[in-house]
Amino acid sequence: MATQKKASSGAAIKTKASVESIRVVPLFNPKMDIKMGELSTKTGDSELLALPPQTATPKLVYNGGALIKNVKVYTIFWGKNWSSNAAFISLKTNINSFFTAILTSPLLDQLAEYSVTGSAIGPGSLTGSKTITTGAPKTHIADSLIRTTLTGWITAGTVPPWDANILYFIYMDKGVKVTMGGSSSCTSFCGYHDAMSGKKYYAVMPFPSCAGCLGGLSVQDALTGTSSHELCEAITDPVPPTGWYDNANGEIGDICAWKFKTIAGYNVQLEWSNKAKSCI
Ligand SMILES: [Zn+2]
Numbered sequence: 001m002a003t004q005k006k007a008s009s010g011a012a013i014k015t016k017a018s019v020e021s022i023r024v025v026p027l028f029n030p031k032m033d034i035k036m037g038e039l040s041t042k043t044g045d046s047e048l049l050a051l052p053p054q055t056a057t058p059k060l061v062y063n064g065g066a067l068i069k070n071v072k073v074y075t076i077f078w079g080k081n082w083s084s085n086a087a088f089i090s091l092k093t094n095i096n097s098f099f100t101a102i103l104t105s106p107l108l109d110q111l112a113e114y115s116v117t118g119s120a121i122g123p124g125s126l127t128g129s130k131t132i133t134t135g136a137p138k139t140h141i142a143d144s145l146i147r148t149t150l151t152g153w154i155t156a157g158t159v160p161p162w163d164a165n166i167l168y169f170i171y172m173d174k175g176v177k178v179t180m181g182g183s184s185s186c187t188s189f190c191g192y193h194d195a196m197s198g199k200k201y202y203a204v205m206p207f208p209s210c211a212g213c214l215g216g217l218s219v220q221d222a223l224t225g226t227s228s229h230e231l232c233e234a235i236t237d238p239v240p241p242t243g244w245y246d247n248a249n250g251e252i253g254d255i256c257a258w259k260f261k262t263i264a265g266y267n268v269q270l271e272w273s274n275k276a277k278s279c280i
Contacts, residue, residue, distance in 0.1 A: 024180075024189035025226040028215030028258050058249045060274055062116060065242025068201065068235040071108075071124035072165045073099050076153070079136040079173020088174075091220055092131070095171065098224045099126040101264035107228065113275050114236045114244050114252075121235060127166065130159060136173060143180035146170060146204055147196050154200070167193075167234050168202040169227065178206045186210035191226040193234040201238045203230040215258055221267035225260055228268035229253035246272075255279065 075096055081088040102108070103124035111121045135149060150168060153159045160166060172178060178185040180192060185206035190213035193203035208214050208222040215222060233251040237243030240251065249255045255272040256279035262268070270279035 024183075024192040025213075025229045025253070026257050027186075027188070027190060027212035056248055057277065058246050058255045058272055060114070060236070060244040060246050060252060060272060062114075062244050063242045065237075065239050066164070066199070067114070067116065067119040067121060067243055068124075068165055068167065068238050069119050070122050070165055071103065071167050071231070071235050072127040072163075073103060073124060073231070074127050074160055074166055074168050075099065075129040076150075076159060076168060076170045077129070077131045078133075078170055079176065080133050081173050082171070083131045083133050091223070092129075092171075094220055095223060095227070096126060096129050098227070098266045099169075102224075102228065102231075102266060102268060105263050107232070107263055107268055107271075108235075110271065110273065110280060111232060111235055111252075113273060124165075124235075128160060132158070137176050138173075139175065140177040140179060141172070143178065143192075143194075143204065146178070147202075150200075150202055151196065162200045164199070166201065167231070167238075168200075169205060169230075170202060171205045171223075172207050174207040174209055176206065178204055180204075186213055190222075191230050193230045193238075193240075195239040198239050201234055203227075203234055205230070217267065221260075224266045225258075225269050228266075229257065232269075232271045 077083075077092050082092055083089070103126060108121070108123050115121045132153070150159075150170065154162055159168065180189070183189055186209070190208060191203065191205045193201065195201050205223060205227060206213070208219055208226070213222060213226070217225065230253070233253045237245055237251045245251060246255065252271045253269055256270040259270040259279050260267050261270060273280045
């Protein structure tokens with residue numbers, strides 16, 4: 001949200017609309033990138049009109065902020081289906097297996113090029129998982145309430161305490177629309193990551209039940225794809241956009257949205273490499 005970005009060093013990326021456009025998994029729509037500029041124009045923020053052309057070769061620039069060195073993913077499955085529906089329980093198991101495999105895979109190795117002095121990016125781990133039904137939304141929920149709820153879980157010890165490496169991944173139940181700063185899941189985005197108080201890192205994964213967030217994939221492939229997108233972005237830019245960021249193109253995963261490869265049998269998204277000058 002815009003209020004979380006006030007310490008931003010990126011002067012040209014101030015407005016709500018533009019901020020949302022760059023820390024989310026966009027819908028499966030090749031025109032979406034082009035529309036980011038149009039969306040920004042509609043806000044009337046003249047600074048945004050001065051953004052470099054979107055056709056420029058992407059280049060992530062380090063803005064001096066935090067990185068996640070050895071990420072500890074903690075998955076939270078919030079909703080009734082995750083505890084009582086066999087298909088969802090199976091999917092949940094597979095998502096946790098995906099993290100276990102991916103966090104020590106070449107996907108993490110390739111992020112090492114974004115290590116900086118004092119913050120060497122290396123392998124991570126799945127540190128735990130919890131299924132929660134209490135207070136689960138049935139139809140919609142705002143990001144602000146997700147934050148309040150996550151804070152409550154941390155305070156109550158329902159989930160592990162925050163530390164500089166932990167990344168809470170919150171998976172929503174089927175049929176729950178997530179709203180964030182005037183945008184909605186399946187209408188504007190398929191997932192996002194952010195930081196609370198500039199240091200408690202979390203990602204939100206709405207259940208992909210629309211064409212725009214499935215992109216022709218199975219539910220599991222769509223979820224692991226968008227999860228890998230947010231994972232790599234959270235590691236390299238945990239407090240958007242104070243980490244590695246491209247003012248024209250967004251974060252590491254945005255540049256390569258909806259381009260995938262298979263690692264350890266799981267569908268993962270390609271990520272931008274400054275070194276290779278391509279999505280790898
Ligand atoms: Zn993104």
